[in-house]
Amino acid sequence: MRSSLATTAVLVALTGAASAQDLQNSDRIARGRYLAVLSDCSGCHTAPGGQSFAGGLALDTPFGKILAPNITPDSDTGIGKWTDDEFISAVREGRGHGGERLYPAMPYPAYTKLSDEDARDLRAYFATVAPVKNEVIANQLPFPFNIRTSLLVWNALNFSSGRFQPNPQKSAEWNRGAYIVQGPAHCGTCHTPKTILGGDKNDAPLDGATLQGWFAPNITTNSQKGIGGWSKDELVQYLKTGANAWTLASGPMAEAVTHSTSQMSDDDVAAIATYLKDSGTGSTSTKPAPIAASDPAMKAGAAIYKDSCAACHKDSGMGESNLFPRLAGSALVQSDNPITLTRVVLHGTRAASTDGAPTAPAMPAFDWRLNDAQAAAVVTYIRNSWGNAAAAVLPSDIATQRASLAKAP
Ligand code: HEC
Ligand code: HEC
Ligand code: HEC
Known part of the structure; x- marks a missing residue:
């Protein structure tokens, strides 16, 4: 990825002054690369020790195993033959090549909030990624979940396509944070409880959920169950470094910190903290009485x-x-x-x-x-x-x- 930017620079140097269009393109690719970090595309599409975005990592879902596909521009085993519209529709609508329906193990229910411009930038970047030949058969699910048409029902019940809608009552920083949390960074994919069908419980955003043998805790401002006691600075420090006075990130969150939040810009991490500190206390449950010390x-x-x-x-x-x-x-x-x-x-x-x-x-x-x-x-x-x-x-x-x-x- 860095090499392709370098290539652009070399080409620009060889051909003399860059045209306005070249500059626009390289800006677009740089923005797309950053969006891939915000969205942690490599967290799933790069296997441990494997080449960037060449796929193969197995994801456990409640319905069985699914492998993240190769999304490099290799024309046989990757997405080299895909049009821009097909790429954007896979990311935002969960519809792949030829309209094939994708399993929501690909977090399109969150990415659907990506703006048109961000989706196009992301596409521009992925066209520059090094192509890798690596055949991946994504669908390893048992019958009947391996039948993609079952997703028609799932989507009808659980998926609503739509771009992020800013809240005009709130600041630009708050809205930027809301956009990142709900869209690219897909925090709710792990932190929002799921219905029996695996869709997000929309009345309880970020209230805490189990995934792959972990519990992703409540990250609302609820003072007992959530992170109400954390200051904004403590939250920023956690997302930047994976540690603060309260806790250290482990498991899937350690990965999210390493690949995504620690590489976000300071402004974006601050925006996330501003939004999370001002997005409600989630479902309020009454605190139980502690068990007596004499027990x-x-x-x-x-x-x-x-x-x-x-x-x-x-x-x-x-x-x-x-x-x-x-x-x-x-x-x-x-x-x-x-x-x-x-x-x-x-x-x-x-x-x-x-x-x-x-x-x-x-x-x-x-x-x-x-x-x-x-x-x-x-x-x-x-x-x-x-x-x-x-x-x-x-x-x-x-x-x-x-x-x-x-x-x-
Ligand atoms: C939480 C894991 C996860 C993340 C994060 C993720 N993906 Fe995926 N993605 C998947 C899985 C799993 C599939 C296969 C779904 C299926 O076959 O139904 C997939 C499918 C795709 C496809 C369709 C490929 C094909 O051959 O059908 C594209 C394109 C894609 N992802 C791009 C992206 C991009 C771009 C990002 C970042 C913005 C991203 N993904 C982030 C898990 C993920
Ligand atoms: C040698 C030092 C050490 C000892 C002894 C130790 N811990 Fe830990 N503990 C840690 C460290 C370091 C972490 C953070 C690791 C991480 O997040 O990956 C941790 C994490 C935890 C966590 C998770 C907290 C969070 O916010 O993530 C709990 C709960 C915990 N320990 C309980 C215990 C209990 C109970 C015992 C005794 C049975 C114990 N620890 C003994 C060092 C220790
Ligand atoms: C791949 C799943 C996943 C994603 C995506 C994810 N998290 Fe987490 N998160 C977890 C898990 C699991 C834990 C618990 C692990 C631990 O305590 O070390 C956690 C812990 C946390 C904690 C610590 C809570 C506490 O009380 O200790 C915060 C804060 C947090 N996540 C914020 C976020 C934000 C903000 C995002 C989006 C930018 C996000 N997470 C995205 C899985 C995820």
């Missing part, structure tokens, strides 16, 4: 915490800024669905590494040290200490999580 699971949990956790996360649950996440007041720790929480404690994780913070600290795995009852107790303890309050996690929940992690790669 047997809480007592056992407190002892385990002191031995195994406090060295890093501190007795106060406050952690250490940018190194050890804060557990007190953490939305992740108190989330209704503790799947990310139990996964982190059993399996451990490593946080995102970014240019700003190259060596990421790691959370050790405890699956070999704690049995189901002990892991359940320590998790219940951190969910109900230092002002936190959330339902107990049971030994059977831990057993289920252990079994599913044993199957994971």
Whole structure:
């Protein structure tokens, strides 16, 4: 990608003064390249260790496995033969070559908000990407989900095509943030709860959702379940570096930070924060009463915490800024669905590494040290200490999580 820009520069140098049209084109390609970063196209279309945009990465959906296709301009195995309109229609309408319907594992329900100009810039950039021969058969779904016509019904129920509509009551910065979050950056693809058919629950945007064995927490300003306690600067720092005084990004969010948010311009990250800090508190649920410290699971949990956790996360649950996440007041720790929480404690994780913070600290795995009852107790303890309050996690929940992690790669 960088090389194609360099090629343009060389050509311009060879042919003397660039015409106004050449300059316009190279601007367009540069803007399109940045839009591919905002939209994290490579997050799915580049396989680990593979060539840029040559596809092959397997995505787990509730209905089965699907491979991201090759979207380089190779004319046999990529999209070299596609017209501009076909490309734009794939991105914004989920209609591929010859009108074929695409599965929403490609986030066109969010990209449909892209402006005409941004869609054209994106297209201009993708025409300059190096072509790679790599045959990918996207559809690996089992019957009946492998039948693309079933998407006709899905689309009718779940997809509404349409460009972003700015809110005239709000500032230009807020609207830029809303556009990025809802459109290119497709934050809701992971953070908005889904209906039984896998469509977005539009009455609960960014309220938190499970995906591929992770829980993407509530990122509304809800003060208990969401990130209401985060300042705008803390949010900016998290998106730029993957870490702040509250937490560190791991799993799919670490990837989103590495490939996308850490590479966004400062203005765009600030716009996202402005929008998220002023986009409502999501669905309000009443805070439960914390489980009493005298409860047997809480007592056992407190002892385990002191031995195994406090060295890093501190007795106060406050952690250490940018190194050890804060557990007190953490939305992740108190989330209704503790799947990310139990996964982190059993399996451990490593946080995102970014240019700003190259060596990421790691959370050790405890699956070999704690049995189901002990892991359940320590998790219940951190969910109900230092002002936190959330339902107990049971030994059977831990057993289920252990079994599913044993199957994971
Ligand atoms: C969350 C993962 C994901 C992201 C992010 C993503 N895609 Fe896709 N994309 C897919 C999957 C999966 C398919 C295959 C869908 C199918 O076959 O029904 C696909 C299909 C496509 C196709 C159709 C290709 C073909 O051969 O049919 C194009 C074009 C495309 N994506 C372009 C893009 C662009 C451009 C971006 C960034 C703006 C992007 N994608 C971001 C997952 C993703
Ligand atoms: C591919 C899925 C995915 C996408 C896209 C995504 N996120 Fe996340 N996000 C997650 C997951 C999973 C977590 C939980 C991981 C963790 O806590 O380390 C998370 C965590 C977060 C958190 C931390 C919340 C907390 O309480 O700890 C914030 C803030 C956040 N995401 C904001 C965003 C924004 C803003 C966008 C769009 C620019 C976005 N995310 C896009 C999956 C995603
Ligand atoms: C050696 C230091 C260390 C110890 C000991 C430790 N942790 Fe962690 N913990 C971390 C680090 C570092 C992270 C962030 C890793 C990441 O985000 O990928 C983390 C993340 C977490 C998270 C996720 C929080 C968030 O906001 O993402 C939870 C929950 C957690 N630890 C609980 C525990 C519990 C419970 C114990 C004891 C059983 C424990 N930790 C022991 C270092 C430690």
